Amino acid sequence: MASSLLAGERLVRALGPGGELESEQLPRKLREQLEAALRKKTTGGSGTLDSRRVVSFRLIRDLHKHLRERDSTLYLHELLEGSEIYLPEVVKPPRNPELVARLEKIKIQLANEEYKRITRNVTCQDSRYVGTLSDLGKQVRTVKSLVITIFNFIVTVAAAFVCTYLGSQYIFTEMASRVLAALIVASVVGLAELYVMVRVMEGELGEP
Incomplete structure (x- = not known):
C-alpha cells in the first residue's frame, strides 16, 4: 500500500531558499522534517541508491493543514505538481530450501503415479520377443476356434x-x-x- 510520494521539482523549489513556502512561516519541526525527507535518498530493489526524493503522506497532510490554518493562497495541488505516488518495489523473501525439496519430491511422486496409471495396460514384453512361440500358439488357437x-x-x-x-x-x-x-x-x-x-x-x- 502506498504511503509516500516522489517529490517533484516544484515542491523542492518551494522549500528551498527564497521559495514559496518561505513566506508561509512553516513550523520549525515540519520544515526540518520536509527538508530531511528531500535530502534523503532511497534504496532501490537492486541495492543501489535512488536519487528520487520520497516524502511521506503524513508530512504532506501536516503541510496542507498548516496552509489551511493560515488561509494561504498557495494550494497544495500546485506544490505537488510533477510529484508521483511512490510504490516501493516488493522484495520477495527467499524460499525455504526444505520446502522446495519437498515440493520437488511431491512432483516426482505425482509424475511416477501418472506414468504408472498410463502404462498399466501396456505389457512389459520386449519388442525383440514379438512373434515368439507363445504368440504363435495364441494365434493358432484363435484360428482354430x-x-x-x-x-x-x-x-x-x-x-x-x-x-x-x-x-x-x-x-x-x-x-x-x-x-x-x-x-x-x-x-x-x-x-x-x-x-x-x-x-x-x-x-x-x-x-x-
Missing part, C-alpha cells in the same frame, strides 16, 4: 435345411414348396447362429 465356429454354423444350417426338407414331405407334396420351407427354416437358424456368434466375439474382444 474360428474354423470350428464356421464349421458348426455350416453343419447347423445344413442340418436344419435337410430336416425341414425331409419333414415337410408330410405337409407339402410339391418339390418347390418343400425346398422353400427348408430355405426359410435354414435362414432363420442361420440368422440365430450369426447373432450368437457376434455376441460371443464381442465378449471375447471386450476382455482385457
